[in-house]
Amino acid sequence: MIHKQLHQALEDIAEQLLQEAGHTVPEELSIVIEHPANDRHGEYSTNLAMKLVRVLKKNPLTIANEIKARLADHQRVAGWFERIEVAAPGFVNLFIHWEHWIANSHRQDAFQPENELKKVLIEHTSINPNKSAHIGHLRNSCIGDTLARMLKRVGHQVEVHNYIDDLGNQLADTVVGVLRTSVQQQHTRFGDFCWDVYAEINRKYREQPELEQERANVLHHLELGHNNIAWLGTLVAEQIVREHLEDMRQFGIDYDVLVWESSIVREGFWQETFERLQKTDLFRQESEGKLAGCWVLKQTLEEADPAGQTEFHSD
The missing domain is CATH 3.30.1360.70 (Arginyl tRNA synthetase N-terminal domain)
Structure with a gap:
């Protein structure tokens, strides 16, 4: 400021x-x-x-x-x-x-006039909901929470979001691990159990590369929703998120909105965005090369840097 x-x-x-x-x-x-x-x-x-x-x-x-x-x-x-x-x-x-x-940082007008104050959205933490939080996650949460507190102190209306990626590869890995591994040791929390499941399934991927196809199938079912695998993924993600929130509350860190990626997809927001992007000149489907089949959003610096593009995978 x-x-x-x-x-x-x-x-x-x-x-x-x-x-x-x-x-x-x-x-x-x-x-x-x-x-x-x-x-x-x-x-x-x-x-x-x-x-x-x-x-x-x-x-x-x-x-x-x-x-x-x-x-x-x-x-x-x-x-x-x-x-x-x-x-x-x-x-x-x-x-x-x-x-x-x-002496003055608490004043609402310390850095800017009242008419320049605005609503600010801060997203932080946003841990993959597939295992317990670790110290690196806490570091990011502390940075985000500190920024939110500072902006609130000078008068901004701050809304804190935590983005939950419950349709990603990490959750798919944990679901595959729950189905295809056997972890016998005792755990007091579900997230800690999932740490060991996640580690074990990644070891199995190296030993049995064909299991990676099962991860792709699980990810597909998570995205579809309303099936056995999707419900299992939801149960895993929701329990781990509850534990994440409990962990952060011990440090006085809380959130106004939990944004679930599955909600964005299942409410149709992603599909509508995808359809709008298809109508622009900046969005195209690659037909060859390593991105064949992917929809690519061109960036403004693409001509200077051919790698400057964002890829979208869609069925």
Whole structure:
């Protein structure tokens, strides 16, 4: 949020400096703000002065000092930086005033006016529902939950989603494992049992590659729904998700919406999207090569990077 206000302040200052010199803002001018690799250079740094050299015809250090002076008094960032320094050949380095941050970060208008506050959707955690959560999942959940809390604190309406991929290969693997392996050791939770099932079936794939075809068949039945395999997948996924939610609640992490991939498919949202995509020039079905049979959505950089495309598998 400081980054956004700093960016807008630098845009204002660049426009002022150019107008005072009788110039308009060039279209190719871009405001670049970075986090210095060395914290001795501050929390933020910009090379705006060097971007303006060609137009203003001044020494970049002179321009940088003008930017520094105007930033110190700019209403968008006034008080948020303890000091602003100029470094050769023309960088402006900014150091956050942490005491000011602590004293004011709770204010709804601390970073932006009330009319700029908006609804924000954050999706995090989104663990495959095929085994228990691990420490890496918790790390991602903590990052997402922290971001949600920060945005709520400054006044945004935040809605937290957890996307449940209950039609993916990982769940199919666990279902195949439940059907085709025998795990004898004791477990206190279903998700822990599924960890061992998942590991065992992957060992069996290496020993019996033909089992991978069974995974494909299970995945097909999961996507179809309303059959024995689909119900088994639902029971597995729902129990594991309950355990995931219980795990996260121990850390004060909760969600507003659980988005189930199976619901997206079975409610017809995916089919409608697919049909709309087929009517565009960016969506085509490959007839040869490794993507033969796949529907491919071209990306804007495809011509520069032939690998820049997204594939969709559809029956």
